Amino acid sequence: MRSEAVQIGAESPELGAMSKAFGWFVLVSVSLASLSALWVLTRRARSVSASVLPTAVASDDFDVWVSGGGRPAGVGFASNTEPLTLEFAQSSDSMRIWWVSDEPTALPPGMNVQAAYGGWLLGLDLGAWKENPGEMASRWQPRKGGVNRLERIGAARWRSTYQSDTSAAAGLVTDWVAPVAGGLEYLTLPESWVAWSEAISKVPAVKRIDVGAFPLADQPVQDSVSWRAQAAWMECELADGTLLQALAGVDSATAASDDFWQSGVWFRTLSGDGSRWDELPRLVDFEAMGSAEISRQADFFHWDHASHWEGTFADGGRLIWTAQSAIEPRSSNVEVQARVVHSSSAADVIGTARNHRTGEVMELYWTSGAVEARTGDAVVWTWPVESEVPPQVWEVDLYRNGKYQVAIGAGGRFVLVDVLGRAVKGFPKRWSTGFSAFAVVDYDRNRQYRFLLAAPNGELFNFRDEGERTPGWKFKPQADRYVVFLDHLRIGPRDYLMACQDDGSLRFLKRTGEDRFTSPVRLPFPQQPAFRLGATIDQSTILYVDESGWVQEQVLGTGEFTGISRMTRGIDVKVEDRTGDGIPEVIVRTAEGTEEVWNARNERISADLVAQD
Numbered sequence: 001m002r003s004e005a006v007q008i009g010a011e012s013p014e015l016g017a018m019s020k021a022f023g024w025f026v027l028v029s030v031s032l033a034s035l036s037a038l039w040v041l042t043r044r045a046r047s048v049s050a051s052v053l054p055t056a057v058a059s060d061d062f063d064v065w066v067s068g069g070g071r072p073a074g075v076g077f078a079s080n081t082e083p084l085t086l087e088f089a090q091s092s093d094s095m096r097i098w099w100v101s102d103e104p105t106a107l108p109p110g111m112n113v114q115a116a117y118g119g120w121l122l123g124l125d126l127g128a129w130k131e132n133p134g135e136m137a138s139r140w141q142p143r144k145g146g147v148n149r150l151e152r153i154g155a156a157r158w159r160s161t162y163q164s165d166t167s168a169a170a171g172l173v174t175d176w177v178a179p180v181a182g183g184l185e186y187l188t189l190p191e192s193w194v195a196w197s198e199a200i201s202k203v204p205a206v207k208r209i210d211v212g213a214f215p216l217a218d219q220p221v222q223d224s225v226s227w228r229a230q231a232a233w234m235e236c237e238l239a240d241g242t243l244l245q246a247l248a249g250v251d252s253a254t255a256a257s258d259d260f261w262q263s264g265v266w267f268r269t270l271s272g273d274g275s276r277w278d279e280l281p282r283l284v285d286f287e288a289m290g291s292a293e294i295s296r297q298a299d300f301f302h303w304d305h306a307s308h309w310e311g312t313f314a315d316g317g318r319l320i321w322t323a324q325s326a327i328e329p330r331s332s333n334v335e336v337q338a339r340v341v342h343s344s345s346a347a348d349v350i351g352t353a354r355n356h357r358t359g360e361v362m363e364l365y366w367t368s369g370a371v372e373a374r375t376g377d378a379v380v381w382t383w384p385v386e387s388e389v390p391p392q393v394w395e396v397d398l399y400r401n402g403k404y405q406v407a408i409g410a411g412g413r414f415v416l417v418d419v420l421g422r423a424v425k426g427f428p429k430r431w432s433t434g435f436s437a438f439a440v441v442d443y444d445r446n447r448q449y450r451f452l453l454a455a456p457n458g459e460l461f462n463f464r465d466e467g468e469r470t471p472g473w474k475f476k477p478q479a480d481r482y483v484v485f486l487d488h489l490r491i492g493p494r495d496y497l498m499a500c501q502d503d504g505s506l507r508f509l510k511r512t513g514e515d516r517f518t519s520p521v522r523l524p525f526p527q528q529p530a531f532r533l534g535a536t537i538d539q540s541t542i543l544y545v546d547e548s549g550w551v552q553e554q555v556l557g558t559g560e561f562t563g564i565s566r567m568t569r570g571i572d573v574k575v576e577d578r579t580g581d582g583i584p585e586v587i588v589r590t591a592e593g594t595e596e597v598w599n600a601r602n603e604r605i606s607a608d609l610v611a612q613d
Contacts, residue, residue, distance in 0.1 A: 054086060054099045054117050055140045059132035062088035062097070063152040063471075065140060069400075070446040072098050072122060073490065074108030084119075087446075088129075091151070091472040096444075097123035109492040109535075124493055139176060147400045153471070163401050173309070173321040189213040189299040192286040193232050199281040200236060201303045206280075208237040208425070213299035213313075236280070241430075242272025246283070304425050351393040353406045355380065355419055364406065366390045371408055373421075381421025387411040394440040398424060398465070400447045407451070409438030414453050426467025431455050436502075439486035443495050443511065450511075452497070454483035460499065462513065475513030481505065484526045491537050502526055508537065520559040530575040532563070532584070543573045543586060551588055564602045579605075 055065065066087040075098075077083055083102035089095065101119045114121045121129060139158050140150055149161045160174040189211065197211045211234045231248040238244070245268040267277050300311030300319060311321045351364040353373065362373040362380055371391055373380040385391050391410035398405050398416060405416045405424055412435060415428035429451075437454035450470060451463040458477030462470040478501070485500040489508075496516060497509040504523035510516045517537050523529065524546050534540040538557025543564065546552050551573050553563035570588035578585045578597050585605070586598040599605050 052117055053142075054088070054121070055142070056137060057131040057133050058088055058137060059130040060134040060136050060152075061090060061128070061130065061132075062095075063091050063136065064089040065136060065150045066147065066446075066448075067142070067149075068145075068147040069149070069448065070444070071100065072096075072108075072111070073444055074106070074493070075100070075104050075111070075122065076106030077102050078105050091470070095123075095125065095128055097121060097126065097129055111493055153468075163399055175311075175319040175321070176317050189232055189301075192283060193234065194301075195286040196281060196283045197234055197301060197303075199286070203280060205238050205240075205276075206236060207239045208235075208304040209301070210235045211301040212311075238272065238276060240272065242276050243270040244268070244272075244277060244280075245270055302425075350390050351395070351406075353393075353395040354404045356403045357419055364393050371406075371410075373406065380419070381417065383408060383415070383417050383421065385410040385413065392438050396440060396449055397447050398449065407440050409435065409453070411435070414438055414451065424466065426463075426465070429453055429461075429463065429467065437483050437486045437499075439488065439497075441488045441497070443488070443490075452486055454486065454499070456482050458482045460513065473513045475509065478505075478507075483507075485528045487528070487531075489531060489533065489537070489540075491533055491540065492535070494537070496537060498529075498531075500526055500529065506542075517556075519556045521554045521556060528572070530573050530586070532575055532586075543575065545570055545573060549591070551586075564598055567602060568596055568598070568604070570596070 055067075058065070064087075066089070067085065069085065069087055071077075071083070071085050072087075077100075079102060083100045085101075086099040088097045088099075099117060099119055099121050103120055104113060104122065107113060107122070110124055111122055112124065112126050114126050123129070135158065136150060136152065139160065141160060142148070143162050147161075147163045151159055153159050158176045160172075162172045193211060197209055200206055201209050211232070213232055233248065234246045236244040236246075247266045247268065248264060265283060269276070298310035298312045300313070300321075302309040302311070302321075309321045311319050314320055348365045348367065349363050350366045350371070353362050353364060354360075355362050355373075355375065358375070360375050362375050365372045365374060366385075369384055369386070371383045371385055371393065373382075385408065387410035389410075391408050393409075394407040396405050396407050396416065397403070403419070405418050407416050408414070412431045412433065413428045414435065416424035418424060431453070433456055435453050436456050437452075439452040441450045441452060442448065443450070449464065451467075453461045453463070455461070458479075458481060460475045460477070460483050462473040462475070464470045481501040481503055483499045484502050485498075487498040487500075489496040489498060494516075495511055497511070497513075499507040499509060500523060501507065504526055506519050506521060506523070507515060508517040508519065519538075519542075521542055523544050527544055530543040532541045532543065532553070536557075538555075540556050541553050541563060542556055543551060543553045549569040549571070550566045551564055551568050551570055552561065553565045554561055564586055568588055570590050572589050574587050575584045576587060577583065578587065579599075583600050585600070586602075588596040588598065590596060597605050
């Protein structure tokens with residue numbers, strides 16, 4: 001019986017088979033359950049990842065964040081619908097990482113891609129991406145239907161700007177700032193200062209006014225020993241460059257000896273003739289006005305010929321700026337009314353720009369001492385210039401709202417002019433002995449312009465937006481040399497700022513102004529060269545005219561003469577697509593005033609093959 005019992009147990013053939021089958025069943029069941037759990041967890045992780053945009057986790061290493069600024073150059077998608085795009089940039093160098101909501105189908109050379117946050121990260125070095133949210137992430141406010149930008153503009157200051165695609169308003173700007181003396185109660189701007197500054201804004205000689213209830217930490221504190229930190233202030237710039245400043249405070253020996261003191265306000269002259277205060281309305285005349293007579297909605301104001309902004313201080317150290325209604329242009333040295341003029345030859349045309357008000361294209365003419373924007377025979381505006389050579393002009397959309405401006409570089413002035421013939425805030429830029437070169441660069445074709453101005457002392461200045469210095473610019477002049485021509489080259493994912501110097505030497509710079517590439521090529525004399533771009537910068541070629549008038553072409557990496565070298569003579573050379581086939585031709589202008597067109601095989605082609613406009 002005992003042996004039978006053993007046979008009935010696990011060693012029984014029937015039960016043994018059943019035990020094995022059951023074991024397999026349990027193993028498969030557990031495996032399926034594990035896989036199911038893993039699938040659920042994976043889906044849950046993907047769901048969490050997809051629900052968090054990179055703006056919630058990006059680190060402060062990226063101090064410029066932009067949404068709605070457009071896709072990276074050379075990136076394509078299967079759909080015609082523009083994907084959601086976020087850009088994260090480091091202002092100190094050219095490091096950029098993008099996030100796009102749709103999977104890219106085309107990438108430029110060197111661009112890497114990685115699935116993340118329900119979309120894809122793009123960049124040359126995705127290893128720079130870190131999840132370490134800080135000050136930038138805490139201040140990012142998502143907005144749709146426009147260009148949204150957040151940037152660090154100081155050690156402890158940030159600025160958010162938003163421009164709607166559909167609104168004609170100038171947009172919304174928020175600054176995170178602090179008063180000079182932290183922890184003190186914020187004051188309101190006295191009603192008398194509101195009325196006083198408004199009256200000053202109506203004086204024709206006034207170019208700009210900034211007014212505030214109290215100075216901010218990033219403003220220079222004048223006479224800080226005797227001037228109360230919490231006090232109203234005003235800066236007024238006149239059309240001739242005179243800069244005036246009024247500071248509310250207490251009497252002091254410094255104030256008594258410098259300029260003059262009146263009604264508890266120190267009236268100062270920072271540049272120009274101090275007697276100009278006599279031409280402006282007096283503050284004392286407005287101090288008797290009651291608050292019912294004055295409409296004040298804010299405690300900070302900015303006014304110039306092109307804009308009117310009001311700022312309100314909010315919690316968290318935020319100064320929120322809103323654009324007010326447009327100001328009608330006043331009489332000045334700039335003509336804005338249409339008038340009939342004699343027609344000029346096509347040789348006078350130096351460029352074109354769109355007029356967003358009429359939808360027409362304006363032709364830009366260089367006349368005697370001025371740039372004129374014309375539609376037909378009607379002059380839309382005129383801007384005076386002091387230059388013996390034709391000015392350089394560019395069409396720009398500074399505020400990325402479809403309202404175009406014209407950038408003009410001539411002599412010692414660089415200015416942005418709007419459609420009414422008014423200078424944009426922050427311009428013109430001046431150099432007393434004249435600038436030596438100008439360039440307007442839009443690296444990623446997203447209307448984030450850089451304005452490069454070279455001076456004869458060797459400096460190369462970099463400005464952005466409304467004339468602000470571009471952070472992270474590290475250009476260093478070379479001894480006894482200065483830049484005379486500028487150009488921007490884009491080869492693959494890299495940018496090169498070509499700077500031709502007065503001795504014919506060439507510098508190829510990064511976006512930061514640091515040297516990126518060194519070429520053995522030296523031009524025989526300073527001139528604007530042309531380029532045929534290869535797969536890399538060292539494989540690309542440079543074209544120029546030598547002392548004998550021969551067109552020369554050299555490889556940038558080796559200096560080897562190649563291509564069209566010594567095949568024709570001319571007075572200048574450029575490269576552009578004249579046949580419309582996507583392959584640029586070489587255009588040589590001869591001493592006789594005619595043009596020669598040479599194809600990529602260095603064959604001169606007939607004018608009949610050149611595409612007509």
